[in-house]
Amino acid sequence: MNRRRKYAAPVLVAALALLIVTGCGKDGKSGELTKVKFSEVIRSIFYAPHYVAMSQGFFKDEGLDVDMNTAQGSDKGAAALLAGTADISMGGPETTIYIHNQKGEKTLKVFHQLTAKDGSFLLSREKLDDFKWSDLEGKTVIGWRPGSAPQMVMNSTLIKEGVKDVNVITNIASPAMAGAFTSGQGDFIQLFEPIASTLVREGKAYYAASLGEAFGPFPETSYVATSDYIKKNPEVIQRFVNAVAQGAKWLNAASDEEIATALAPFFEGTSKELILQSVERYKSQDTWPTNPELTREQFDTLQNVLIENGVLKAEERIANMDDVVDMSFVRQIGNADE
Template identity: 35%
Template sequence: MIRKVFVSLICFISIISITACSFQPNNGDTIRLAEVTRSIFYAPLYVAIEKGFFEEEDLHIELTTTWGGDKTMTSLLSGGSDIALVGAETSIYVNAQEPAEPIINFAMLTQSDGTFLMARNNTADEFAWEDLKGSTFLGQRKGGMPQMTGEFVLKQNHIDPHQDLTLIQNIDFANIANAYASGTGEYVQLFEPQATMFEHQGLGSIVASFGEESGAVPYTVFMTKEGYMEENEDHIERFTRAIYKAQTWIYNASAEEVATAVAPYFDDTSTDIIADSFVRYRNQQSYAQTPVLTEEAWNNLQDIMDEAGELPERSDYNTYVNNTWAEKVINE
């Protein structure tokens, strides 16, 4: 399903390629950044903005939330943004269609799945994966990274997601939390801060982490078109350095300091919830500690996609991952 969406995306970009040239390369110190969603999972990015790490690199970030991998890649491919923060699987889908310019991954932000398993009727101490058999499980949309990782973890724990439980995956991403809160499903796969918020509200208990179960993957990555990278190497280097400063900072700062820094991005969420959500991610090292995207993580991602039947073809690490600037800034 998701693969078909990206095939359509490439066709769309091809159609508009004549008009897309009206988007001129950005030659100043402003970088237009498209993020796939707004999430505490992306705390290092917001820290880099709020703590002035981009400013120290003489960069101004114009941040846009594009709400979906397809929309994010449309923005990047058409020239509406310079850099995208999105799941690395989107670059695999797009590059498999041989676009005019390959999409290159150059800095990793998160290194594990960011979802948690919430149970309506039991606690972490009571939970066993076997409990899911015969249950109703409210998962993520088919072909997206959360759903692929979720199914991978279930299979690793001897649960067939399509035979051993009732799997619901036709609810739009933005409405999954509301569906669970309204009574749908005995189990649900949620990102933070929804999981912690629901636990505080007594709607269920977080019983497992898909990030801990699935291992290291380049879950959310900064990527750009090859042409932009070649024309703006200095921008990419300074951008990567700012991200690395933030990655280092969040692993040394208190939860309260981080919550205060990122609070402007979450108007409807208390700093206590932000802090608790952040600690849950940091404790399991979901936040990458450096921007380097390893070959092992890249291959693990493709194994998960392959298991889900969504991998169009194996994507060469050395072709579509460029760690030049990530390795430079961590060795300075």
Template identity: 40%
Template sequence: MKRLLSLGLAASLALTAIISGCSGGTEKIRIGEVTRSLFYAPQYVALEKGFFKEEGLEVELSTTWGGDKTMTALLSDGIDVALVGSETSIYVAQQGAQDPVINFAQLTQTDGTFLVSRKKIDNFSFDQLKGSVFLGQRKGGMPQMVGEYVLKKNKIDPHADLELIQNIEFKNVASAFASGTGEFVQLFEPEASQFELNGIGHVVASFGKESGTVPYTVFMTKQSYLDKHQTAIQKFTNAIYKGQQWVASHSPKEIAEVIAPYFQDIKPEILESSIKRYLEQGSFATDPILDETEWNQLQDIMDSAGELKQRMDYAKLVNTTFAKTAKEGK
């Protein structure tokens, strides 16, 4: 009996060792995404295709609904990694944070919003916005800052040449327009395509195309977390890169099918057409490297919006080590 117990124990220990060896010591990382958006398709692909698991990571994803709430969750250790606009890391630094928030993996590289008109316009030009009621986004957020940047680029003063509404919560902007507020609105997909399908509005311009390449949505974490979990952050970045490469090499239909579980209330054809629109304008970054040119463009946009107290050093708030290693496949 003792011999059988000993053999059983030995077998159990051996099996445990094998399982542990296969998992490589699974580590959990909690992500807080600023909103649920198909704009983040590579992240959902990485989750659904098992790329995080391949790297030995257990990922818990939660939606934190808004830049302020996302950053509060990160700073208070409610999450480990935030997926949010790079401008939030600059805001934290401007407040004199002792534990800065570091951008380590870029997910999207253009603005993701579109200008939607209530009326169909065949030959749109930005000067048609003058004198109109424009339903914008939250002051200080990337959508609003990019929107203002594009309007100024087209010689329109957003605070003088039109009636700018920006006191409506991000999650309620689309429904406010659908209810009759505004003649123009700034919307992400799939709302833009959904409004076209339902005859509520018509896409007349892309803010992503107009504003150029920027580090629009980035994975970031506190310097203290980065210092203590470098191996996990590398594995995390590797998984994101796999997701980016998968998206870059597959059709809108294939991508839509993979990420559909995250958007169960969106029709497959709308999901597919929205992804196609983002692919065509290069919104999804094909690697996680946030370069200095993009960082400077971001600060130009913030400066134009009056939200930049001082320019922040790229080297202090951006760490490309993990992204470069992931891309090199080391």
């Protein structure tokens, strides 16, 4: 009996360690966690459902170990997919169209639509009691790189509002934009949360407008992978989609304290108050769709914006949406591996 007791503790410790290593999830999935090399476009609360899925263990529950890095641009995220240094990328769905029309060896596909509006906000250097888009005439705006979704949404909004003679600076790297503005460059700046609210809180800028509200529905951010990766790893894609959908569902039901605690590790130095303010701002403009499916209407809107901004020729418009979009996984959310 003593000998059996002597070895009981070590055996129990070993068994617990095995459970940790193999990643047995709450839903009963077991086996070693599958590593997914993931590239986010930038760090923003605009992508809160993804961070929730990480912090609340929804990816691990699905048997996935998500290794995340920040690409600082959809173009860089797409390049990582093509080079094989990323398995899944978060970015603008327009990248799939660009790559498809290059007729290269690899193609990309959207498999989950994360956001339904642009996530940037226009801030002014001087306080404007009643902002009008015409206030931008003759002014300088620090904006995003040419061909990026926020840059095109800004340009299309200016066209929609009939505003001309606006100098939009598009050659400042995204991590340096806020610093350039606070150093005195530009009259306005286009930023995502929580950086936008941080500048306002510090008294370095004033809120002027929401690009998401001004432009309207737009499929700005998607999850993308190469067609080959999706074909070879359908179970990984399905579990990834399930986890993100669970993150969005949790975000809509959780308390303020739970949300702030879940997101805080991804935004060090940002107060919980600003985190919650950013989340509420995105919620109020219906940023995160309850159904994360990229629809035909949204796809048409996307291509119209690309053509309007001169990055896609009318004759290059993709008629068969399935060439760059696969929504089959979204339609099976929660049903996989049951």
